[in-house]
Amino acid sequence: MSNAFESLAKIQADLNALGAASALMDWDQQTYMPAGGAEARAVQSSILSRMRHEIATSDAMERAIREAEEAAESEEELALVRIHRRSFDKATKLTPQFVEEKSRLTSEGHEVWVKARRGNDFGLFRPVLEKLVEMAREEAEQYGIDDHVYTTLLDLYEEGATKADCDRMFDAIRGPLVDLVAEIRDCGRQPDNGFLFGDWPIEPQRAFTERIAGAVGFDFDRGRQDTAPHPFCTGWSVGDIRLTTRFERYLGSAIFGTLHEAGHGMYEQGSPKNWDRTPLAGGVSLGIHESQSRTWENLVGRSRGFWTRFLPDLQQAFPSLASVGLDDFVRAVNRVEPSLIRVEADELTYNLHIMIRYELECDLLTGALAVADLPEAWNEKYRSYLGIVPESDSNGCLQDVHWSMGALGYFPTYSMGNLLSVQFWTTMTQEIGDPEAGFAEGRFEPVFEWLREKIYSVGSLKTPRDLVLSVTGRPMGAEDYLAHMSAKYRGLYGLA
Numbered sequence: 001m002s003n004a005f006e007s008l009a010k011i012q013a014d015l016n017a018l019g020a021a022s023a024l025m026d027w028d029q030q031t032y033m034p035a036g037g038a039e040a041r042a043v044q045s046s047i048l049s050r051m052r053h054e055i056a057t058s059d060a061m062e063r064a065i066r067e068a069e070e071a072a073e074s075e076e077e078l079a080l081v082r083i084h085r086r087s088f089d090k091a092t093k094l095t096p097q098f099v100e101e102k103s104r105l106t107s108e109g110h111e112v113w114v115k116a117r118r119g120n121d122f123g124l125f126r127p128v129l130e131k132l133v134e135m136a137r138e139e140a141e142q143y144g145i146d147d148h149v150y151t152t153l154l155d156l157y158e159e160g161a162t163k164a165d166c167d168r169m170f171d172a173i174r175g176p177l178v179d180l181v182a183e184i185r186d187c188g189r190q191p192d193n194g195f196l197f198g199d200w201p202i203e204p205q206r207a208f209t210e211r212i213a214g215a216v217g218f219d220f221d222r223g224r225q226d227t228a229p230h231p232f233c234t235g236w237s238v239g240d241i242r243l244t245t246r247f248e249r250y251l252g253s254a255i256f257g258t259l260h261e262a263g264h265g266m267y268e269q270g271s272p273k274n275w276d277r278t279p280l281a282g283g284v285s286l287g288i289h290e291s292q293s294r295t296w297e298n299l300v301g302r303s304r305g306f307w308t309r310f311l312p313d314l315q316q317a318f319p320s321l322a323s324v325g326l327d328d329f330v331r332a333v334n335r336v337e338p339s340l341i342r343v344e345a346d347e348l349t350y351n352l353h354i355m356i357r358y359e360l361e362c363d364l365l366t367g368a369l370a371v372a373d374l375p376e377a378w379n380e381k382y383r384s385y386l387g388i389v390p391e392s393d394s395n396g397c398l399q400d401v402h403w404s405m406g407a408l409g410y411f412p413t414y415s416m417g418n419l420l421s422v423q424f425w426t427t428m429t430q431e432i433g434d435p436e437a438g439f440a441e442g443r444f445e446p447v448f449e450w451l452r453e454k455i456y457s458v459g460s461l462k463t464p465r466d467l468v469l470s471v472t473g474r475p476m477g478a479e480d481y482l483a484h485m486s487a488k489y490r491g492l493y494g495l496a
């Protein structure tokens, strides 16, 4: 690194330390903090955020970025200044009054949303949501709308992605997924999954989930797993990545939750060590991150090969499963059933939940849909895409936390992750062959090594779009995903 990068590196180190402290406090809050800590923690967190914001938007920071931009030569240096420039521009576009007002409205909004969902009272949340939608429009205007208000908001989570990308994605999957889900629902061959529900003891679940996370490649010398009501993955160094899971009546919650978060975790652990504590380390976007969690959760974790290896271990840990055969088990963990709640949705119906939110967000932001008409519009879309209608708004348009936090434009990254997981997988199998036969013998390194080389080790060096292009040779598309879903589920359900 040249001298011009030294002052940038110093400021970056401060930002990183403050960010690490915030992330650690957040991790603690969601895992171990007693309820009595909430009030003090909220104050402490907001002070750390303010300090970070002050440094990130300082004159010194701007000067350091400008000097580094002039001196940047290597690919790493160019990427570093690109990332810093993007963060600086985003952080300085919003007026301080707006940031304060948004923070006030979202913390109030979250509280009202919790009450409204608990009491099934959309009317209570409606005025807040009206303000939040208005505020999202205002936010997009302050960032600057070059393309569409939705593109501006989406770009906060997925650099370079546009509303047109989302439209193309959902236009491609809408018809085929709705039809396939309906065919499965009507075929009358729903597998039994009752044996996966029970009062499972916690210790064997902890041991089993840690064993499979370690087997697929999560490094427990550089990470650990704890429990949280809403599982997540976080970290503050390539040497310290934290997974969380939860233990529920459905045994799959812990198993697939762990594999999902371990997928996020391996991506974070896989950045080059010399990038640690710089913006080059870690996953590049929400969509690419989700592609990595879905790979291990669905493409590996729900495969026959995986369970050929691990069903005997699971049966040893939970003797009531001793009589379940491999085929029945694999069908049970791949059961497709239209349901109302996104976070509990199966692999196939999941994208339909996302598509509904995307369509509604677009209409809310453009004013085509009034907030007052949201419950009816929500229910109509569930009827038309999934063939079911929520019996309450709590299980309908009030179920997700995102809108109460003012996060509009976030949802499509989940679907992008699903599509990209299969697009990467398809490229991988073309290059190294189908790895599934090796799973039965516990061999996951071919997949891990391929992902490490092509994706993990690239960290945030390339933009999401460039990464997809360089790995698969084409932009994100739906063909691989649709072909995979059709073949997999037609096979499992014996459809023609």
Ligand code: ZN
Pocket: 260, 264, 289, 290, 293
């Ligand atoms: Zn995830």
